[in-house]
Amino acid sequence: MEQKNKAERSPAARNDGRGKVTSYDVASLAGVSQSAVSRCFKPGASISAKIRGKVEKAARQLGYQPNAIARGLISGRSNIVAVIINNLTNLIYPEVLSELNQKFAQHGQHVLLFTLSRESDVDRVLDQVWQYQVDGIVAAAQFTDAQLAACEARCTPLVFYNRIYPNHSVASVCCDHEEGERLLVEGLLRSGRESFAVVSGPADSAVSTARTHGAINALKSAGIPYRQIEGDYSYECAKGIVNSLLAKDSRKINAIVCANDVMAIGCIDQLVHVHGMRVPEDISVVGFDGVSAASWENYNLTTIVQPVSRMVDAAVQMLIERIESFDLPVEKRIFSGKMRFGASASLR
Amino acid sequence: MEQKNKAERSPAARNDGRGKVTSYDVASLAGVSQSAVSRCFKPGASISAKIRGKVEKAARQLGYQPNAIARGLISGRSNIVAVIINNLTNLIYPEVLSELNQKFAQHGQHVLLFTLSRESDVDRVLDQVWQYQVDGIVAAAQFTDAQLAACEARCTPLVFYNRIYPNHSVASVCCDHEEGERLLVEGLLRSGRESFAVVSGPADSAVSTARTHGAINALKSAGIPYRQIEGDYSYECAKGIVNSLLAKDSRKINAIVCANDVMAIGCIDQLVHVHGMRVPEDISVVGFDGVSAASWENYNLTTIVQPVSRMVDAAVQMLIERIESFDLPVEKRIFSGKMRFGASASLR
DNA sequence: CTGAAAGCGCTTACAG
DNA sequence: CTGAAAGCGCTTACAG
Numbered sequence: 105m106e107q108k109n110k111a112e113r114s115p116a117a118r119n120d121g122r123g124k125v126t127s128y129d130v131a132s133l134a135g136v137s138q139s140a141v142s143r144c145f146k147p148g149a150s151i152s153a154k155i156r157g158k159v160e161k162a163a164r165q166l167g168y169q170p171n172a173i174a175r176g177l178i179s180g181r182s183n184i185v186a187v188i189i190n191n192l193t194n195l196i197y198p199e200v201l202s203e204l205n206q207k208f209a210q211h212g213q214h215v216l217l218f219t220l221s222r223e224s225d226v227d228r229v230l231d232q233v234w235q236y237q238v239d240g241i242v243a244a245a246q247f248t249d250a251q252l253a254a255c256e257a258r259c260t261p262l263v264f265y266n267r268i269y270p271n272h273s274v275a276s277v278c279c280d281h282e283e284g285e286r287l288l289v290e291g292l293l294r295s296g297r298e299s300f301a302v303v304s305g306p307a308d309s310a311v312s313t314a315r316t317h318g319a320i321n322a323l324k325s326a327g328i329p330y331r332q333i334e335g336d337y338s339y340e341c342a343k344g345i346v347n348s349l350l351a352k353d354s355r356k357i358n359a360i361v362c363a364n365d366v367m368a369i370g371c372i373d374q375l376v377h378v379h380g381m382r383v384p385e386d387i388s389v390v391g392f393d394g395v396s397a398a399s400w401e402n403y404n405l406t407t408i409v410q411p412v413s414r415m416v417d418a419a420v421q422m423l424i425e426r427i428e429s430f431d432l433p434v435e436k437r438i439f440s441g442k443m444r445f446g447a448s449a450s451l452r
Numbered sequence: 453m454e455q456k457n458k459a460e461r462s463p464a465a466r467n468d469g470r471g472k473v474t475s476y477d478v479a480s481l482a483g484v485s486q487s488a489v490s491r492c493f494k495p496g497a498s499i500s501a502k503i504r505g506k507v508e509k510a511a512r513q514l515g516y517q518p519n520a521i522a523r524g525l526i527s528g529r530s531n532i533v534a535v536i537i538n539n540l541t542n543l544i545y546p547e548v549l550s551e552l553n554q555k556f557a558q559h560g561q562h563v564l565l566f567t568l569s570r571e572s573d574v575d576r577v578l579d580q581v582w583q584y585q586v587d588g589i590v591a592a593a594q595f596t597d598a599q600l601a602a603c604e605a606r607c608t609p610l611v612f613y614n615r616i617y618p619n620h621s622v623a624s625v626c627c628d629h630e631e632g633e634r635l636l637v638e639g640l641l642r643s644g645r646e647s648f649a650v651v652s653g654p655a656d657s658a659v660s661t662a663r664t665h666g667a668i669n670a671l672k673s674a675g676i677p678y679r680q681i682e683g684d685y686s687y688e689c690a691k692g693i694v695n696s697l698l699a700k701d702s703r704k705i706n707a708i709v710c711a712n713d714v715m716a717i718g719c720i721d722q723l724v725h726v727h728g729m730r731v732p733e734d735i736s737v738v739g740f741d742g743v744s745a746a747s748w749e750n751y752n753l754t755t756i757v758q759p760v761s762r763m764v765d766a767a768v769q770m771l772i773e774r775i776e777s778f779d780l781p782v783e784k785r786i787f788s789g790k791m792r793f794g795a796s797a798s799l800r
Numbered sequence: 801c802t803g804a805a806a807g808c809g810c811t812t813a814c815a816g
Numbered sequence: 817c818t819g820a821a822a823g824c825g826c827t828t829a830c831a832g
Contacts, residue, residue, distance in 0.1 A: 143827095171825050173530060177522050
């Protein structure tokens with residue numbers, strides 16, 4: 105390799121059109137050692153005011169920024185965290201992602217984003233994650249045992265968002281899906297509903313599984329019959345499900361429990377606009393999440409609002425702690441959602 | 453420094469609990485040179501099948517992944533692109549971000565996400581961007597002249613998303629906001645509307661400025677009076693704006709042109725549910741974007757649908773090209789949106 | 801407090 | 817095709 109050490113370059117060649125300014129350039133302009141420059145950019149390093157002044161001036165003149173890649177290589181800290189999210193089109197995730205990004209930034213961490221099109225993509229994504237030597241992972245996706253083991257083997261801190269592994273010792277932040285559904289179902293029962301449909305999300309969604317489980321458990325322990333239909337979290341599928349629910353000549357239902365708000369909205373639109381039914385007089389509909397559309401006048405959903413901001417706070421804090429010391433005891437933080445008493449079901 | 457070259461470690465120490473496996477570890481296990489290992493992970497490098505076999509086997513045994521940080525340091529390519537987005541809560545951006553991420557992944561690029569809380573954050577964000585030696589930038593935010601110059605000076609390819617700098621030579625992908633608004637307004641005029649309100653987004657949004665400008669231009673050239681009110685893209689503000697529009701004892705309006713879909717939805721809810729008006733019989737409402745809620749049965753917006761997928765394709769392709777060769781001629785690609793003939797305004 | 805030097809884990813001419 | 821070696825731009829003991 106013919107590349108010259110930057111410190112030996114002529115001043116004219118310093119800003120060489122590729123705009124790469126190194127600590128050697130700054131050092132030679134400031135008349136100090138490269139180590140001194142490095143120390144000036146390390147918080148808490150011991151450096152005299154005189155040298156600091158010279159270095160800062162030179163750095164400003166040259167537009168120097170330390171190379172985070174080189175820094176990461178030597179220090180073993182990339183200051184990058186991977187955020188692995190299943191599906192951004194779920195209306196709740198953009199808010200989560202935005203908050204994660206802002207809060208990690210406050211800790212000097214940057215978010216490298218990985219989205220999954222299929223669950224099976226996790227392996228492919230983890231390969232990338234290892235390559236980038238991330239300091240930690242926030243995952244809103246389902247991991248296999250082998251994938252959990254890989255994170256453990258590589259000593260990469262991992263915090264799950266909105267899913268819990270009951271049989272594994274992994275850190276996680278979660279909304280209490282089961283409790284939320286129980287509260288909704290119990291409220292519906294108190295309000296006199298007695299014929300239920302439970303609309304779940306896609307089968308591979310752990311969040312949907314937990315919510316559906318919560319709803320069905322509450323119904324079972326009350327001895328109430330129900331029908332369960334699998335949806336996919338989408339508005340469109342909810343409309344189709346309403347059609348099939350009403351087409352059946354079986355007993356009429358008067359409460360629909362949806363695994364998320366968007367499906368609840370789809371149900372309401374189909375019930376009201378296509379079938380001419382009244383919500384909640386003829387039939388109650390409840391959702392889960394507390395997306396912004398849930399409070400739109402036309403829907404005014406009864407739903408469980410996830411405490412997104414607090415959950416994200418917790419996830420960020422847990423991951424940052426684990427980056428500092430990997431062997432912290434595992435913790436699972438489960439947040440209760442807040443009931444939103446809307447007009448799509450009259451609960452007290 | 454007391455660290456030993458990994459190749460000299462005893463086999464037992466290889467996987468040392470920090471899970472760091474280097475190309476030296478693979479090389480010594482495979483009985484080849486470190487260079488050979490490196491070549492096996494470089495697409496298109498010349499390597500014999502025999503060595504490749506040995507290396508791949510050893511790499512698999514050790515769970516080796518090349519360190520992208522070290523690779524980036526030496527090659528000058530981080531394979532990271534920065535995506536700078538103003539506000540993820542704008543309903544259209546999650547879709548954009550998700551598609552950007554998927555499509556960059558197909559080109560081996562990873563997305564480092566930067567969200568802005570204020571426009572003034574761009575400087576802070578760019579500092580981070582420089583530190584991470586990103587290969588390129590996609591920006592859905594407003595840059596100052598100095599910020600544009602900084603990207604130029606550092607030879608960092610930059611593609612703007614949904615904004616154009618008429619007075620600068622910068623690559624960009626944009627929806628034709630002005631044309632879209634013109635089509636909407638002309639349609640409304642043909643349908644007999646003659647008293648308009650134009651609801652714009654926040655003053656610092658270039659997208660809003662372009663859309664508002666387009667609407668007002670079309671109205672002016674038709675000689676039609678209008679009122680302009682500044683909103684903030686939100687549902688809530690739109691409701692308030694409707695109140696103030698109807699409270700005025702001035703001439704009644706019969707068409708509201710909103711700078712985005714969410715405000716159009718807010719207007720409709722307020723008009724219908726609070727003021728008991730009929731849309732579109734009493735008043736027409738149009739939006740812009742084509743978010744999923746625009747096609748919800750209850751709103752069925754007349755709006756302009758941005759060709760998000762094509763626009764993202766274009767942005768990714770443009771940036772990738774510019775990463776390959778920085779000095780490509782600047783290009784601005786402007787996509788026409790597609791009119792959605794909904795029920796919130798009866799255009800033909 | 802300061803500087804010289806080793807080393808992080810790779811890629812890439814270079815010589816064979 | 818293959819290996820030895822230099823070097824990417826930093827951080828960090830170490831000795832002064």
